[in-house]
Amino acid sequence: MAVKIADPLLMREINKFHVLETIRCHGQISRVEISERTLLSGTTVSAITGALIEEGLIHATHTEANGETHRGRPRVLLGLVADAAYVLGIKISEATTTVTLIDFQGEVVTSVQLPIRLSRQPAEVIADLIEDAMDDCINKSGVNRKRIRGIGIGVPGLVDPRSGRSYASSVFGEREVPLSALLGERTGLPVKLEKPANLLALAEAWFGYAQRDKSFGVIVLDQTASLGLWLDDDVHRGASTLGPTFGHLKVGSQGVACDCGQLDCLNAHVSDAALRKHAADALGSGFVQTALARTSITAALAEACDAGEAEARKIIDGHGAKLGVGVSHVINLINPEKIIVVLESQRYCDLVEPALRAAAAANSFRAHYASTELILHTLDDQLWARGAAALMLRDIYSAPWTSAYQEELQ
Amino acid sequence: MAVKIADPLLMREINKFHVLETIRCHGQISRVEISERTLLSGTTVSAITGALIEEGLIHATHTEANGETHRGRPRVLLGLVADAAYVLGIKISEATTTVTLIDFQGEVVTSVQLPIRLSRQPAEVIADLIEDAMDDCINKSGVNRKRIRGIGIGVPGLVDPRSGRSYASSVFGEREVPLSALLGERTGLPVKLEKPANLLALAEAWFGYAQRDKSFGVIVLDQTASLGLWLDDDVHRGASTLGPTFGHLKVGSQGVACDCGQLDCLNAHVSDAALRKHAADALGSGFVQTALARTSITAALAEACDAGEAEARKIIDGHGAKLGVGVSHVINLINPEKIIVVLESQRYCDLVEPALRAAAAANSFRAHYASTELILHTLDDQLWARGAAALMLRDIYSAPWTSAYQEELQ
DNA sequence: GTCTTTAATAAGGGATGCGTAAAAAGTAGC
DNA sequence: GCTACTTTTTACGCATCCCTTATTAAAGAC
CATH class of the missing domain: 1.10.10.10 (Winged helix-like DNA-binding domain superfamily/Winged helix DNA-binding domain)
Structure with missing residues (x-):
């Protein structure tokens, strides 16, 4: 029932x-x-x-x-009433952590960036750092702490939103981190953990391109490829509560090894690490090192491509093609109304789009491909934050007829 | 809303x-x-x-x-009250059509088989034949026609349940058949069309293995491979309303052509036609011809395998492996609580299971594979019928809080 | 400055629902 | 046959919705 x-x-x-x-x-x-x-x-x-x-x-x-x-x-x-409630949205990445205070209308009040590589620190220290950043964010805003209703966090890797634990995340040294508990203790606020793709799905459903859609998917490349699936007015979590594993779909059969121990996972072809490797192989490790000191791998590839580097073009096309195969699986199996692919820069969107669309079209059933709208757009840091905020806001707004409502109240 | x-x-x-x-x-x-x-x-x-x-x-x-x-x-x-309402469930296949009368409790009252190959006849004739079979079924049961509330039909190929049309079905000569309308005219009853896999999903949700599950998938091999997805208390239809296309997932890269014009679709490897071809190549066309005169291709392969035929074993393992890859995509993307694979015979289940499980495990993410229960069982003709019946029964029982309820009433 | 028009609130009547509490119904035990 | 006990029904109070009809409020039109 x-x-x-x-x-x-x-x-x-x-x-x-x-x-x-x-x-x-x-x-x-x-x-x-x-x-x-x-x-x-x-x-x-x-x-x-x-x-x-x-x-x-x-x-x-x-x-x-x-x-x-x-x-x-x-x-x-x-x-x-914007002031009715506030929510903290946190996005943890390898290189940067963003803490954003969002009001009841979903507008950003204050945002603080922590340009710190967390991966070297133990979880307790990371929690302390985040707490400091939150305090900073709140103090800058001048918002009464009592009005803050909760914290929504996006963290890469496996996330179990039920237990609030992060598994095998690249940002933590430990394999398992009870992040919800760590931050809950420190703040006394309810904390919700989600994988970044689900955060974006929430943001798209609440504020973005997919406000009217019953079903859609958001694919985001943030170190690795990840998919957030929105079905029936909620994020789809599946039996494991971990959500879909887009990054470990098998694409192709070149026998490329993935971290997970299996072969030809999508991530083995399209993760940042994979792209760096492809770039190093084709363009030299020097190129990669100098480029990465300055910018991201996709931006570096886009630049090289624009400079007429044929190998860069080839890598980008290959990237798009593999992503397209992954997308085609989503189209074939889920056939959502929209698939939103979120990439770092507009230029990279433009460069990767043809190959991505071609592969998606070539590998998905015609009627399904035709009915699923494929959208590429760039990553907006605020979108993360608003997704994290929506995570908590939806509790305040929560629909009263679901049983989840009751569970979450107690 | x-x-x-x-x-x-x-x-x-x-x-x-x-x-x-x-x-x-x-x-x-x-x-x-x-x-x-x-x-x-x-x-x-x-x-x-x-x-x-x-x-x-x-x-x-x-x-x-x-x-x-x-x-x-x-x-x-x-x-x-068993007598409160009756529903006709119809399952159309290439070789046989079954018409079953089901009472309000979901029990079979009468069942009639039409051992006729429909594919040579125009849709109007087929509709006439089905009408005769329905009459026969009703007369045998002695049920008052007025108590019959509707007709649920499963038909292979593409099915648009919204318009009640069947597309590109192997049982019809025409590419597009408005089957709901054809039978609705003849009987004056509401007619619901579904693809067979969705019928089975409904049956499993109402009467079968998945009565308590929030999400599950049913995979059925009936000429071709097909998947019915049950998410959030309903069959998942997607943007096209056609439901998932399991059979056109891409598995492998041998470059095998599929009817749809693309390469390496699952169906190109596991459909009955593909199995027949594999068997003919490995065991000789004579084997296939004599076997198929008597039984189905899977049964023939099972027999040959039991007789110690190594080539048959190889075909079955290959069959299981390809299915397993398809299953892994479902596990990775949907991660349902259960995946139920419905096969023709228990013996074939036993034979195909090891390769299927191995491929599913090897290609899906560990945590997801572990949380999705994989069940193989045999096809029960009554399950089809009860699924078809549930299609209509759920209207009578329909949940009042969904908007679908309102749409379906008009 | 008065009239018209639309918005919002208030009050009353009617219908339905839920729940509590007491009464009626029906059986077992003594 | 009376008592004890449990199920089912009935009676009552209260809340919600809806509708209709004022009433009040605030602007534009003349």
Whole structure:
């Protein structure tokens, strides 16, 4: 039984949720329009918005009709109270860690970057560093700490959101780190852990390209390739709760070894490490070393390609082709409405796109390829943060009819 | 907005659904126990069961406490009225078509086999033949035609359940057949079309191995390989509504051509046609011809293998290996709680299982492989039928909180 | 400055639902 | 036959929704 028994209170909660959702999606909206959109009666909308105002979640922004001026009493526009709650979004990467404070509307309040390579430190030290960064972020913002409702974190590698543990992550020396617990102790706040791709999926679903879509996938290349799958209004986690393993799909049969001990995993072909190796083989280790001191491997390849280096072009095409095969598996099996591929730079998107699309098309069933929209765009640091924030915000907004709601409350 | 606005009527519908679900799952159950399981108050359960009795969906089976005798007033056991509704389940294959009448409890009432190769006939003729078979089935059962609520059909090839059309099916000469419409006209009943794998997924979810699972996949080899995916209490259809295309996943890189025009599709390696070709190449076309006159290709291979034929063993292992690669993609991307592989005979299950498991394990990420249970079992003709029936039954039982409910009513 | 128009709230009537608590029903034990 | 005990139903109170009809509020139109 995934759905709760109905009683009058649940009824209210459901309708309250719908009203809040409508306000959240629309930004500024009058009671009449809420009534029209939700099909709730004006009376009910008034009662619910009244309660929400009392709870401090929304307020009348007092702005009258926008632009054109109407005849009668102007509509009072309602909007979320930005100050109603705050959430910290944290994105941990190998080279940089970003801590961002997000308000109830999902807007960035403050953001702090920690340009530190964490991988040499034990988990306890890393937790301390992150705590300092959070404090810094909060202090800069001037936000009352009591209004902060939780912390959402994205960390590479395997993540079990249920236990809040990170496994085999490249940023930690330890194989297993109870990151949720470490940060929960220090802050007294609820902490949610997710893999970065799921964070992006959340961000796309809440703020990005996929707000209306029932199903979509987000593929992100952040050291390794990873997929976040959004199905039925939630991140898909699967039986292991680890989410899909895009990076270990098998592509091709060249017999390239992957860290996981198997052969021809996608990651063995498209991870940053693999790209560096390809580049070193084709362009010389000197090129790689000088380039990487300055920039990322994809940026370096893009530059070399633009400089007319045929080998760089070949590597990029190969990269796109392998990614395309992976994408084709997603199209064939899931056939989501959208697949969003998130890459580091616009230039690299442009360079990799032809080969990626060609491979995706060549390896997926026609009808499915035609119905899945393939989008490439660049990685926005704020998108990470907002995804991490959405992780916590969705708890505040949580849909009342799911049993998950109850579990998370206790 | 996937969820309806709450009002008192919806509330009743939700709770009614829960009560009916409880009765359906438990078979015979007293009001008290329903109250305990659903957490609804006794009053409400009485009111709802009263309404359900009035509607003729359930009745008091008047059996008192089973076995042990209790102290106070004995519980009145309630159960589904088998006669409350009937549904026709139809499974169309190349060689045989089965028509089955199922009652409200999901039990088979009558079943009729049409041992006719349909592929030579135009769609209109096929529809006529099926209509005759349905009439025969109904007449034999003695069931009042008015009690029949709909028809569920499984047909190989591409199926668009939304339009009720079958595309590129091996059983039809035409590329596109509006089968729902053809049978709807003839019977005046609602007709639902599905691909066979989805039918099996439904059957497993309602009656089979996966009644408790949130997510699972069913793989069936019926001419070609096909996958039905059950996610979030429903068959997953994807953007194209055609469902996953397991058979056109790319496995290996031998460059074997598939009907779809691409290379190395799973079907190009594991379809019945591919197996026949492998068998003809390795064992001689004479073997294939004499064997197929008598039995199926898998049964023939199993026999040859049992007779010590090394080439047959090799073909079966290859078959299992390719299937295993396909399975690994499902495990990596979806990581469902179960994957159920449905094969023709128990013997073939036993023979193909080692290679299948080995390939699945070798190509899927460890944690995911470990958390997905892999089950092989044989195809039961009744399972098809019950799946087809569930297709319609779920409309009668339909969950009131989804928008799909509303769409399907109109 | 008054009239018109639209928005929002308030009040009353009607319907439905849930839940609690008491009454009715039905059986076993003494 | 009476009592004890459990199930089921009935009666009542309360909450929610909806609708209709004022009432109040705030602007534009004249």
